[in-house]
Amino acid sequence: MSEAGNLFTLLRQSADLEAAGAIEELVRDAPDRDLCRVNVIDFARRSGVDEERAIAAFLHAARLxxxxxxxxxxxxxxxxVLDTSTTLKSVNKEEYDCALCAAGYRPTLDEMVEVTFTVSRRVRRIAAHDPHELPFAEYFRQIFxxxxxxxxxxxxxxxxxxxxxxxxxxxxxxxxxxxxxxAEFVIVVDPVTHGTQFLDVKGEPTRERQNLSLVFDRLRAPTxxxxxxxxxxxxTLENRTDTRLLPGLWIAGDKLHELLGRRRPFLTAKRLLTNQVFRDIYGTDTIDVEQRLKITSLTFLFTDLKGSTELYERVGDLVAFDL
Structure with missing residues (x-):
């Protein structure tokens, strides 16, 4: 049996069988793009698997x-995506700037931090494992x-x-x-460095050639x-980085706004932090005191149930709450 086959055998032993089977089918049949930054909530909807069981199955798959x-x-x-990390502790900036929107945001666990899963090379190699070889459209789709x-x-x-x-x-x-x-508002943007320049094209048309030079680096200057x-x-475009860039000129009209308005639910950091399987597997991956993360909504539970502390430790907070 292949290494991937052995891993799926282990997954079926630790996760819900239906969820594990759906993940195996995804890895076997899905196009590469669907295995990069998997949206677990959307995966659960499409596969007909309970969301919590799907989340737990992906957590076990990540553990393996x-x-x-x-x-x-x-x-x-x-x-x-303004920043990405393998641990929540690395999300430690007070504010994250988006050059495309020309705005800065303080990260919130229930709105701005998503958790995704990308298939490992051990299981299946996909194009996004080498993101700097992705074509223009696929880089935006899978990485940006x-x-x-x-x-x-x-x-x-x-x-x-x-x-x-x-x-x-x-x-x-x-x-x-x-x-x-x-005569449109045009945005020059590179999805790798997030370097952005706005072009406000207006007024009387001209036949005279206009010239503009842009330099892309890692400094992320204000838009x-x-x-x-x-x-x-x-x-004229100049790349002063050690990485291939993909600058393009986008018309910031109705079609782009409609694209950016196509939203769907995703797995938030807040939801994952309350997941008992996550806490069992990644118990040390919690928020540091020094981290400047916000939560816009939070539920506190107080109980005088006798032996409640032992109960929570034995079955987990979510199960105990359900009792």
Whole structure:
């Protein structure tokens, strides 16, 4: 039996059989993109598995090394992933900035931190294991946006309609784009560095060529706005990082706003922290006192039940609460 087969045998011994079977089917039959940052809540809905059992099964799969668990800080505006980590303790910034939205946000466990699962190379190799080789559209789909954005199947066609131009920019290289600017608000954004430049294209059209130069690095400078006129533009792009970049010019119109409005539920950090299986497996992965994380809603339970402490320790808080 293969290593993956042995791991699924172990998973069936520790997790709900229906949930384990659904995960095995996902790994066997799903396209690569569906195995990168799996949205467990959506997985449960599509497979008909109880959400709590699905969460528990993925946690056991992560414990066995079948999936990689990640904590992703999301922008509440555009749904983009602002930061990602393998432990919640690493989510320790007081504020996270989104260049695309030109706004900063304090992370909240029940709104801005999602938990996703990506299949391990031990089980199945997928394209996202080498993210810097993903095509333009797939990088946005699988890496840039979080699992709470419901990317449609026709995303590639949509990209052709709302992206004026895009280029693959190797490390240390420059690129020159020549294009016609429409009278629209245009956003130049690179999904790797999150470097962003707003272009407010308005006024009388011009036949004179306009020139603009942009440099992408790791500094994440504040997003600025340049006013241009409809007409020809020569755009020079420079990559000052050691990574391939994918800058593109997006029309910030109704179609982009409709895309960003396609939201679906996702597994939040708050929900996972209250999951008994998570607490059993990852008991040390809790919030440090120094972390500046907010929770917008929290329930406190007080009880004078005799022997309640021993009961909670034996069966877990959630089960004891249900009693």
């Amino acid at each position: 090394g079948m999936f990689e668990l990640s904590w992703n800080v999301l922008c509440p505006g555009c749904g983009g 946006w979080g699992s709470g954005i419901n990317i449609p199947d026709y995303f590639e066609q949509l990209v052709e309609e709302i992206v004026l131009d895009q280029v693959e920019l190797p490390p240390g290289e420059k690129a020159l784009l020549s294009l016609q600017l429409p 600025g706005t340049v006013t241009l006129r409809p007409g020809p533009l020569r755009l």
